[in-house]
Amino acid sequence: MRLSRYFLPVMKESPADAQIVSHKLMLRAGLVRQTAAGIYAWLPLGNRVLQRIAQIVREEQDRAGAIELLMPTLQSADLWRQSGRYDAYGPEMLRITDRHEREMLYGPTNEEMITSIFRDAARSYRDLPRTLYHIQWKFRDEVRPRFGVMRGREFLMKDAYSFDLDEAGARHSYNRMFVSYLNTFARMGLRAIPMQADTGPIGGDLSHEFIVLAPTGESDVFYHSNWERPAELSSVDFDDVDGLQTIVDTYTADYAATDEKRDEAREAEAGAELRQSRGVEVGHIFYFGTKYSASMGLKIQASDGSDVIPHMGSYGIGVSRMMGAIIEASHDDRGIIWPDSVAPFAVGLINMRADDAACSAAADALYKQLQDAGVEVLYDDRDERGGAKFATMDLIGLPWQIIIGPKGLEKGVVELKRRATGDRVELSPDEAVAKVKG
CATH class of the missing domain: 3.40.50.800 (Anticodon-binding domain)
Incomplete structure (x- = not known):
């Protein structure tokens, strides 16, 4: 591409309202332009990076056995009422009424919709396990959108959903995504630390968020110094139940926690090796059992003829947020330093x-x-x-x-x-x- 014919509106100075490095550089380098509060147009150079990131995410999801589909951005409020989340979700949900007075919403996530789709198609244990994913735009009406694409209102997200016959199968699906995420972030030149996390409005009792260390991050994080050393993940057999569990155990052996999940005993064990920093969340995975399958009437016939309620998990990666995280982790005083794998041009x-x-x-x-x-x-x-x-x-x-x-x-x-x-x-x-x- 000849630059004389390209659309690359670079800026010499950072806009006054840009507070963090990634926001400043994304504007200066002509990657994005804000069109409304927390909403951005992705200009040609930024869109190329966005597609690179999405493709790496897609390849690693496919390698882990997940199957891609595409769900719409708008959802019926009735689906969310079936799960009980419509009134509970809060003002972050953008609610819409169409011309026929039907209540709709711009999806902040897709647990209800994917459960409905799977419920209408799956019949027996032979249809399980399955993990389905898509890469789609989401909207959460943040009260104070800031930091550019790091905390915007509209964002591109990969969300995957697993369906298993029982808890043991669901935990294996969880481990598959855990390891897939390690591979995904490593391919983008990032060291993302998995930390036990609260489940929030998604629900469940098992959750990890993946944090990239960055001085301007949104969360305080505490971790063992071992996390600062390079780590290699060898080739993985995603069907090896024990092997995957060993990898997960290895990667959670060293202490790492957000401020909300601090463990004083483990911090005392780390002693002088304990570190504190700020971090950016780039991925979050959840196991929540039968929360959605039970409330939405999803039942599967087991091999003995009985009905079982599948166990589920969900797994998100902020694809558009990843761009900001990569820049936060890889820049100097002259500008961005793209890892080869996501660079818009080589x-x-x-x-x-x-x-x-x-x-x-x-x-x-x-x-x-x-x-x-x-x-x-x-x-x-x-x-x-x-x-x-x-x-x-x-x-x-x-x-x-x-x-x-x-x-x-x-x-x-x-x-x-x-x-x-x-x-x-x-x-x-x-x-x-x-x-x-x-």
Whole structure:
């Protein structure tokens, strides 16, 4: 993509109402624009990142055995009355009346709808276990939306729902999602710490939230210093009940808790290794038994002919919130530093002298070579000074920059820069293409 033809409205200064780093950089880098309180338009560069994040989430859900569908944003109030949550949910729910005076709502979550769908289709134990998910927009009418996409009113979310014959099966489904989340966040370059959490309006008695450490986070978190060390998760067999349980036990052995769930005894055991920070919640998983299946009349015929009420769980990842969390965890004073896996483009190609015929010809040729090699490239072909081009590329944070200038061309080389480290090296054009492709 040529930057001269792209829509990338970058800003030199941060808006006064942007309070945290991710909000400031998302606005300055032309990723989003606010259209109403807590509601954002996703501009082309931001939308590319959003789709990258969603695709990683999708791949890891599929790998864990979940099945994708798509449910609507608007829901009938009658569904929520069946579960008893319509009046209990609170003012965060946006309630709507259509032209026929039917009560509707903009879904903040989908436990009722998915239970209704499954209830009308599943009949016997052969239909279980199943985990269904979708990636869909949600709306929660926050009284004070702030921090950009970190606490907005409209947000993109992956929510999954598991159905099992009994508690043992449901806990295995829970563990599958627990491990899937570890993989998901690791692929985005994040270390997300699972912490035992309150279940809130979702319900149930088992819940973990996944927290990314960030100074501007919304929650106080306390954790053992072991969580600051890199961790590797080897290949996983999602059908191995004992193996998954061992992974979950391993990842919850070291102390980690939000302020609401602090355990003084375990903190005393951690001693000098106890750390305190702020954190951003990027995912939340719940096991809540038969809360929704029982209230909504979901019954399954067991192998012995008796009726059983399936056990359920739900599992959310804030896809749009993830973008803010990644920026909070990966930036410097010049701008964003995207992990390779979610970057909107792999490389930024900078023509230092758009008014020089030789430079432009070499840059055009390298642009085509990168495209032919399958490398997604943003080509800054604008007639701007070099400093402005460097500032834009550092701000938007693409993993690689290839710089073409007259002096390098005389030597037959281009300059390759790694955004995360600032390291620069002179290579032939072919070597630079091979490096960024690798």
